Amino acid sequence: MNNLSQRCILAVGNTGNGKSFTATVFGAQNVIIGHSSKSQTDTITIHKIKNGGFYIDTPGFDDSDEDKGDDDTVRSIFRKMFKEKIQKLTTILWFVTPDVRAKGSYKRQAKFIESLAEYCNGNVWENTIIVTKGDTIQTGPRDAAREIAKEIRRTQIDVLLKTADFKILLFESLKPESVYVKGNFTSEMLNEFGVFKGSEPDRILAKYESLMKYHLNYPIHLSLKIVKCSKCSEENDRRLASSMCHSGTESFHPETECVHVGNVIDIHPSSHFKKHSSHYVDARTQQVFDHSPQAWTVRVFSVGIVNPTCPEFVHGYWNCCGNGDVNSSGCKEVYRCCEKDLHSSGCQRIYDVCRHKIGEPTCLTICRSCKKRSDTNGCKERCNNCKDDNSRNKAGCIKTSHKFSVN
Template identity: 65%
Template sequence: MLDTSLSQRCILAIGNTGNGKSFTATIFGAQNVKIGHTSKSETHTITIYPINGGFYIDTPGFDDSDEKKSDDDNKRSIFLNMLELNIQNITTVLWFVESDIRAKASYERQARFIESLAQYDTGNVWDNTILVIKGTSDANSQGPRDAAREIAQEVHHTNDDLTSNIGEFKIFLFERLLPESIYVKVRFSSDQINEYGVFKESEPERILARYESLMKGHHENPIRINLRKVKCSKCPEETDPRLALPECHSEMESFHPNTENIHQGNVIDIHSSSSDFYKHSDTYVEAKEKHVFDDSPQAWTVRVFTFGGINPTRPRLEFGYWKCCNNRNVNSRGCKQAYRCCEKDIQSPGCQKIYEGCRHKHHEAPCLEICRFCMKRSDTEGCQKRCKNCKKDPLNEKGCSKETNHNFIN
């Protein structure tokens, strides 16, 4: 475990690959031993070198794209490595850039990360930052300075220039100059070429001396990282915001988790018609033909002439009748009140099953969808919350979108 107390120096190198971060590590006496994680691509490795009096953190380039790692991935990896090695203080930030005023977007992303180092510190991170510009003394530093000032003013909600104390080191290696360069043709002394930002690799002590002069006061007033643990209200992340995974949940929506289709009310038996119907409850006895004594004049004449030998009769039709009430009128109104739907009397139970609340028949499709948890209608506000995008529980399922910011609650 590295000693990360205030007595130790911690230099953090930020910038794109190829601008001299690894070379500068050797200037500070970086040993061959590397502490930290490795990866397939050196441009995406966070390498921590032990140096004289502390350690040097070489970070991946923010614009490197071999593995398509986002800025957030780089930031998180840097902070995680610091946390793993118990690094809580940064003495100096070396910001490696080229003199290209057109790279505004790149400078803004890097400046935003540098500003995040002191997110929970009362100090000003730019007081401990040195711009290391790849180029001779005429190299332009306005691009990164403008980006740093804009980001600082945005974060701290001020119009003051918080970046006025940024150090600046314009450096170009003598060995990489073209043969036609004036610094090569004319045999200047080391002091002379150093004034123009040209340094020899064979004289690392001169480069180190310039760094040391620019770092004066940094060791006594380091940047305190102050890693903290806070909870996001929209996803399971509970960590320092700078260490959080970029995915969070989008807009929340309410829903009912378990619905079912039902009818309203209990099943009851009813008659579907009114009871203004009357009927006979028994059978009707049909009328029968019956021969009776014929007392007509014609019949008496027959009897006289036959001296009573023939006793004429005649057929007669008796009236039919209802057995239940002995009513002889076949068209008479029934003697008992009943329901038309089933012709059962008014004391009989209903002949049809329906739901008491919605009055739908028992065999019909359900008419209402309700939640089994809260017993409310499915078209009312839900009793639980979920992510509108992935439909998952936001507090127990990993975030689903990199387009949504975390909402950390202090």
């Protein structure tokens, strides 16, 4: 929009410090560039001014002393300037009041002014005029600007050496008992004390003209640099970026399941021992007697004893091996749990790690994806506010700072 033959003046400061009045001093016309809504105090208005050029009237910054900044105001100013294709600023008018309590506000505004030249080799403070509303200049704004400049530029050099000061007190705002009103001073004398009449805007303009003498030759270039946030989908110049991002990340397991630990195996739960078969043969009569536990139970219920004829066994043998000694050790090894052969497959199914039986309640919760326990560090990451595991590819969910990569 603007070129080197045009002035482009950016007015910065809190509401009520004289930004809109100064627009009229520069001959702001009714022609407004772009869209301006209901109130000049809460929108960015770009006026055409006399002799070509533009005056950008901005919303007031937060007046509180909390060091939280006013990101929405800053973002709106940058977006408006880039939207209207303003590529160079010749002068920054920083409107302040001599208030010792406003250090936090001064620092936020100074940080914004410093950011105007973020990708420019120029010194934005050489194009800045600190306009103090009153007849006394305080060091607060300048000290805050030095602090911010040193912090951002990481230098001990005073970059505000060529920053101009302009104290201005409107004669019409003074009380009748003011010494400037009662003294019947000429306009020239009033101007020496920083008092100007609103009815004489040319005198105010002349003061600005003298302070802006070399600004047109060394403008501040507004450049863009696109960076990507590592926490959300924002990809923009950091000064234009949305205030919404994702908060910190947390690890999580996407889907869990309850399981037993280990593989399923077949086992015999008890030890093994040697035994004979359940049948004993009387060598004299060749009568076969059943010695199984089931037969013992039947005899106990029928005759009251386990085996009424067993004490008479002096000759005989086990049917399984022909061993005649009723008290001899068994001829084969079996498991006590099921009396199956020693080499038989297990009679019970369990998990080989946790040793739980099939059908028993599960003993562990694990992640389906990585198979690790659910109480270990997760195998995926997500936003710890909205819990979206695809948050890096989506717009932010909370008002917080971005984490832009540095190229």
